[in-house]
Amino acid sequence: MALTQKLILASGSPRRVELLAQAGIEPDRLMPMDLDETPKRAEHPRSLAWRLAEEKARAALAASKGEPGWDGAYIIAADTVVSVGRRILGKPELVSDASSALHLLSGRSHRVYTGICLITPTRAVRQKVVDTKVRFKRLSTRDIESYIASGQWRGKAGGYGIQGIAGSFVVKLIGSYTNVVGLPLQETVNLLSGEGYDIHSRWTEG
Numbered sequence: 001m002a003l004t005q006k007l008i009l010a011s012g013s014p015r016r017v018e019l020l021a022q023a024g025i026e027p028d029r030l031m032p033m034d035l036d037e038t039p040k041r042a043e044h045p046r047s048l049a050w051r052l053a054e055e056k057a058r059a060a061l062a063a064s065k066g067e068p069g070w071d072g073a074y075i076i077a078a079d080t081v082v083s084v085g086r087r088i089l090g091k092p093e094l095v096s097d098a099s100s101a102l103h104l105l106s107g108r109s110h111r112v113y114t115g116i117c118l119i120t121p122t123r124a125v126r127q128k129v130v131d132t133k134v135r136f137k138r139l140s141t142r143d144i145e146s147y148i149a150s151g152q153w154r155g156k157a158g159g160y161g162i163q164g165i166a167g168s169f170v171v172k173l174i175g176s177y178t179n180v181v182g183l184p185l186q187e188t189v190n191l192l193s194g195e196g197y198d199i200h201s202r203w204t205e206g
Protein backbone atom coordinates (compact mmCIF):
# COMPACT_ATOMS: atom_id res chain seq x y z
CA MET A 1 0.00 0.00 0.00
CA ALA A 2 2.61 2.50 1.16
CA LEU A 3 4.83 1.91 -1.86
CA THR A 4 2.11 3.18 -4.19
CA GLN A 5 3.30 6.62 -3.03
CA LYS A 6 5.12 8.36 -5.82
CA LEU A 7 7.99 10.78 -5.58
CA ILE A 8 9.04 13.35 -8.16
CA LEU A 9 12.49 14.86 -7.77
CA ALA A 10 12.37 18.25 -9.48
CA SER A 11 16.07 18.22 -10.27
CA GLY A 12 18.62 17.41 -12.91
CA SER A 13 21.45 17.13 -10.41
CA PRO A 14 23.07 13.67 -10.35
CA ARG A 15 24.32 14.50 -6.81
CA ARG A 16 20.76 14.80 -5.52
CA VAL A 17 19.78 11.46 -7.06
CA GLU A 18 22.82 9.80 -5.46
CA LEU A 19 22.15 11.37 -2.08
CA LEU A 20 18.54 10.20 -2.09
CA ALA A 21 19.72 6.73 -3.12
CA GLN A 22 22.08 6.79 -0.13
CA ALA A 23 19.03 7.27 2.09
CA GLY A 24 17.31 4.35 0.34
CA ILE A 25 15.00 6.56 -1.70
CA GLU A 26 14.62 6.21 -5.44
CA PRO A 27 12.48 8.91 -7.04
CA ASP A 28 9.86 7.62 -9.47
CA ARG A 29 10.48 10.51 -11.82
CA LEU A 30 13.09 13.20 -12.41
CA MET A 31 11.85 16.57 -13.59
CA PRO A 32 14.72 19.01 -14.12
CA MET A 33 13.31 22.54 -14.02
CA ASP A 34 15.21 25.16 -15.92
CA LEU A 35 14.71 28.41 -14.06
CA ASP A 36 16.34 31.80 -14.00
CA GLU A 37 18.48 31.50 -10.86
CA THR A 38 19.61 35.13 -10.79
CA PRO A 39 19.46 36.57 -7.27
CA LYS A 40 17.25 39.60 -6.70
CA ARG A 41 18.97 42.81 -5.74
CA ALA A 42 20.35 42.52 -2.18
CA GLU A 43 18.74 39.10 -1.78
CA HIS A 44 20.14 37.17 1.16
CA PRO A 45 21.66 33.79 0.22
CA ARG A 46 19.28 32.02 2.61
CA SER A 47 16.26 33.70 0.97
CA LEU A 48 17.58 32.81 -2.48
CA ALA A 49 17.93 29.11 -1.57
CA TRP A 50 14.40 29.16 -0.09
CA ARG A 51 12.88 30.92 -3.10
CA LEU A 52 14.56 28.82 -5.81
CA ALA A 53 13.75 25.51 -4.12
CA GLU A 54 10.10 26.58 -3.95
CA GLU A 55 10.09 27.79 -7.56
CA LYS A 56 11.54 24.48 -8.79
CA ALA A 57 8.97 22.45 -6.82
CA ARG A 58 6.06 24.62 -7.97
CA ALA A 59 7.25 24.48 -11.58
CA ALA A 60 7.28 20.66 -11.41
CA LEU A 61 3.81 20.72 -9.87
CA ALA A 62 2.50 22.87 -12.72
CA ALA A 63 4.24 20.71 -15.34
CA SER A 64 2.87 17.43 -13.94
CA LYS A 65 -0.63 18.71 -13.21
CA GLY A 66 -3.36 16.69 -14.83
CA GLU A 67 -1.00 13.94 -15.98
CA PRO A 68 -2.62 10.60 -15.24
CA GLY A 69 -0.93 8.85 -12.33
CA TRP A 70 1.03 11.87 -11.08
CA ASP A 71 -1.64 13.99 -9.42
CA GLY A 72 -0.99 12.88 -5.85
CA ALA A 73 2.78 12.53 -6.09
CA TYR A 74 5.17 14.01 -3.56
CA ILE A 75 7.38 16.61 -5.23
CA ILE A 76 10.75 17.58 -3.84
CA ALA A 77 13.21 20.21 -5.03
CA ALA A 78 16.37 21.79 -3.66
CA ASP A 79 18.72 24.64 -4.34
CA THR A 80 22.25 25.12 -3.07
CA VAL A 81 23.80 28.55 -2.65
CA VAL A 82 27.35 29.33 -1.54
CA SER A 83 28.15 32.67 0.04
CA VAL A 84 31.01 34.53 1.63
CA GLY A 85 29.30 36.95 3.96
CA ARG A 86 26.35 38.26 1.95
CA ARG A 87 28.16 37.78 -1.33
CA ILE A 88 26.63 34.99 -3.41
CA LEU A 89 29.14 33.06 -5.49
CA GLY A 90 26.85 31.43 -8.07
CA LYS A 91 27.77 28.52 -10.35
CA PRO A 92 30.75 29.64 -12.43
CA GLU A 93 30.72 28.82 -16.12
CA LEU A 94 34.01 30.45 -17.04
CA VAL A 95 37.48 29.51 -15.79
CA SER A 96 38.00 33.13 -14.73
CA ASP A 97 34.88 33.08 -12.54
CA ALA A 98 35.80 29.72 -10.99
CA SER A 99 39.29 31.03 -10.26
CA SER A 100 37.91 34.20 -8.58
CA ALA A 101 35.56 32.08 -6.47
CA LEU A 102 38.41 29.85 -5.27
CA HIS A 103 40.58 32.87 -4.45
CA LEU A 104 37.73 34.22 -2.39
CA LEU A 105 37.20 30.92 -0.55
CA SER A 106 40.90 30.41 0.14
CA GLY A 107 41.91 30.52 3.81
CA ARG A 108 38.52 31.58 5.13
CA SER A 109 35.06 30.39 6.10
CA HIS A 110 31.99 30.44 3.91
CA ARG A 111 28.44 29.19 4.18
CA VAL A 112 26.52 26.74 2.08
CA TYR A 113 22.72 27.03 2.17
CA THR A 114 20.48 24.39 0.70
CA GLY A 115 16.77 25.12 0.44
CA ILE A 116 14.47 22.13 0.25
CA CYS A 117 10.83 22.30 -0.75
CA LEU A 118 8.37 19.45 -0.45
CA ILE A 119 4.90 19.55 -1.99
CA THR A 120 2.70 16.91 -0.41
CA PRO A 121 -0.06 14.82 -2.02
CA THR A 122 -2.61 17.26 -0.52
CA ARG A 123 -0.55 20.10 -2.04
CA ALA A 124 0.72 21.53 1.21
CA VAL A 125 4.11 23.21 0.78
CA ARG A 126 6.80 22.42 3.37
CA GLN A 127 10.14 24.16 3.25
CA LYS A 128 13.36 24.67 5.09
CA VAL A 129 16.86 25.96 4.58
CA VAL A 130 19.84 24.18 6.10
CA ASP A 131 23.20 25.88 6.41
CA THR A 132 26.69 24.55 6.83
CA LYS A 133 29.82 26.49 7.66
CA VAL A 134 32.92 25.39 5.76
CA ARG A 135 36.47 26.59 6.19
CA PHE A 136 39.04 26.07 3.43
CA LYS A 137 42.80 26.00 3.94
CA ARG A 138 44.81 28.70 2.20
CA LEU A 139 44.99 27.65 -1.43
CA SER A 140 48.21 28.17 -3.35
CA THR A 141 48.19 29.39 -6.94
CA ARG A 142 49.16 25.84 -7.93
CA ASP A 143 46.21 24.41 -5.95
CA ILE A 144 43.81 26.73 -7.76
CA GLU A 145 45.27 26.21 -11.23
CA SER A 146 45.32 22.43 -10.86
CA TYR A 147 41.81 22.36 -9.43
CA ILE A 148 40.58 24.43 -12.36
CA ALA A 149 42.27 21.95 -14.72
CA SER A 150 40.38 19.07 -13.03
CA GLY A 151 37.08 20.54 -14.26
CA GLN A 152 35.40 19.52 -10.99
CA TRP A 153 34.11 23.06 -10.43
CA ARG A 154 31.79 22.99 -13.44
CA GLY A 155 28.08 23.34 -12.66
CA LYS A 156 28.69 23.55 -8.93
CA ALA A 157 27.69 26.32 -6.56
CA GLY A 158 30.75 28.23 -5.32
CA GLY A 159 32.92 26.58 -8.00
CA TYR A 160 33.80 23.47 -6.03
CA GLY A 161 32.54 20.00 -5.13
CA ILE A 162 33.30 18.87 -1.59
CA GLN A 163 32.74 15.24 -2.64
CA GLY A 164 35.79 15.40 -4.91
CA ILE A 165 39.29 16.90 -4.78
CA ALA A 166 38.00 19.97 -2.93
CA GLY A 167 37.25 17.73 0.04
CA SER A 168 40.98 17.98 0.69
CA PHE A 169 40.68 21.79 1.05
CA VAL A 170 38.36 21.55 4.04
CA VAL A 171 39.89 22.47 7.39
CA LYS A 172 36.62 22.56 9.29
CA LEU A 173 32.97 21.89 8.63
CA ILE A 174 30.15 22.74 11.01
CA GLY A 175 26.75 21.26 10.21
CA SER A 176 25.54 18.84 7.57
CA TYR A 177 28.01 17.47 5.02
CA THR A 178 25.29 16.22 2.66
CA ASN A 179 23.86 19.75 2.69
CA VAL A 180 27.07 20.94 1.02
CA VAL A 181 26.87 18.22 -1.64
CA GLY A 182 23.34 19.39 -2.50
CA LEU A 183 20.71 17.80 -0.26
CA PRO A 184 20.74 17.65 3.56
CA LEU A 185 19.76 14.04 4.10
CA GLN A 186 18.62 14.05 7.70
CA GLU A 187 16.35 17.06 7.15
CA THR A 188 15.03 15.75 3.82
CA VAL A 189 14.14 12.36 5.26
CA ASN A 190 12.49 14.10 8.24
CA LEU A 191 10.43 16.32 5.98
CA LEU A 192 9.26 13.37 3.88
CA SER A 193 8.48 11.14 6.90
CA GLY A 194 6.69 13.99 8.65
CA GLU A 195 4.34 14.21 5.68
CA GLY A 196 3.58 10.50 5.64
CA TYR A 197 6.06 9.30 3.04
CA ASP A 198 6.99 5.76 4.03
CA ILE A 199 10.78 5.84 4.26
CA HIS A 200 11.27 2.67 6.24
CA SER A 201 9.60 0.31 3.74
CA ARG A 202 12.27 1.39 1.28
CA TRP A 203 15.12 0.23 3.49
CA THR A 204 15.21 -3.33 2.27
CA GLU A 205 18.11 -5.71 1.78
CA GLY A 206 19.66 -6.23 -1.61
Ligand SMILES: Cc1cn([C@H]2C[C@H](O)[C@@H](COP(=O)(O)OP(=O)(O)OP(=O)(O)O)O2)c(=O)[nH]c1=O
Binds near residue numbers: 056078091158
Ligand atom coordinates in the same frame (compact mmCIF):
# COMPACT_ATOMS: atom_id res chain seq x y z
C1 LIG B 1 29.14 23.40 -2.81
C2 LIG B 1 28.83 22.22 -3.66
C3 LIG B 1 27.83 22.25 -4.63
N1 LIG B 1 27.57 21.17 -5.41
C4 LIG B 1 26.51 21.19 -6.44
C5 LIG B 1 25.16 20.70 -5.94
C6 LIG B 1 24.20 21.26 -6.96
O1 LIG B 1 24.04 20.33 -8.01
C7 LIG B 1 24.94 22.51 -7.47
C8 LIG B 1 24.21 23.75 -7.05
O2 LIG B 1 23.29 24.11 -8.02
P1 LIG B 1 21.71 24.03 -7.87
O3 LIG B 1 21.15 25.15 -8.68
O4 LIG B 1 21.31 23.91 -6.45
O5 LIG B 1 21.34 22.64 -8.57
P2 LIG B 1 21.54 22.15 -10.06
O6 LIG B 1 21.29 23.25 -11.04
O7 LIG B 1 22.84 21.40 -10.16
O8 LIG B 1 20.37 21.08 -10.16
P3 LIG B 1 18.77 21.25 -10.10
O9 LIG B 1 18.43 22.71 -10.02
O10 LIG B 1 18.25 20.62 -11.36
O11 LIG B 1 18.35 20.49 -8.88
O12 LIG B 1 26.24 22.50 -6.91
C9 LIG B 1 28.30 20.00 -5.24
O13 LIG B 1 28.06 19.01 -5.96
N2 LIG B 1 29.25 19.94 -4.28
C10 LIG B 1 29.57 20.99 -3.48
O14 LIG B 1 30.46 20.88 -2.61
